[in-house]
Amino acid sequence: MNLKKDDPVPMQGYCSEMRMVYKVKKFACKSLKNKGARTGLRVIYVYDKSPEKITFVEIYYKQDKDMEDRDRLVGFLESKDICSEPETNG
Numbered sequence: 001m002n003l004k005k006d007d008p009v010p011m012q013g014y015c016s017e018m019r020m021v022y023k024v025k026k027f028a029c030k031s032l033k034n035k036g037a038r039t040g041l042r043v044i045y046v047y048d049k050s051p052e053k054i055t056f057v058e059i060y061y062k063q064d065k066d067m068e069d070r071d072r073l074v075g076f077l078e079s080k081d082i083c084s085e086p087e088t089n090g
Contacts, residue, residue, distance in 0.1 A: 011044070014077065020047045021057075021077075023068065044068045046076070 008022035015021055023044055026037040040062040046055045057076050058068055 008045075011073075014073065018049050020049075021045070021073070022047065042068065044073060 008024045011021040011023055021044070023042060025042060027039055027041040027043055028037045029035070029039045029041060032039045032041075042058075042060050042062055043056065044058040046057060047053075048055070055076075057073055060068065
């Protein structure tokens with residue numbers, strides 16, 4: 001997969017053939033003047049391939065929070081009976 005630097009990033013461990021979880025790192029906002037796409041905003045969303053559906057799970061400001069709320073994401077996925085928490089190596 002050839003990703004451009006502005007493309008949403010698939011979140012490893014949460015994706016399957018029918019469902020992808022993405023993090024958008026480059027996100028422009030008119031209210032944050034002179035920032036362009038470097039606003040520090042992050043968006044986490046789930047893309048279901050069948051039926052085609054996008055669900056926004058979280059939006060956060062990087063300076064307030066280093067990472068996405070993985071408990072929220074896992075809780076959302078479990079509530080939809082999609083998956084459990086990804087396996088970690090180590």
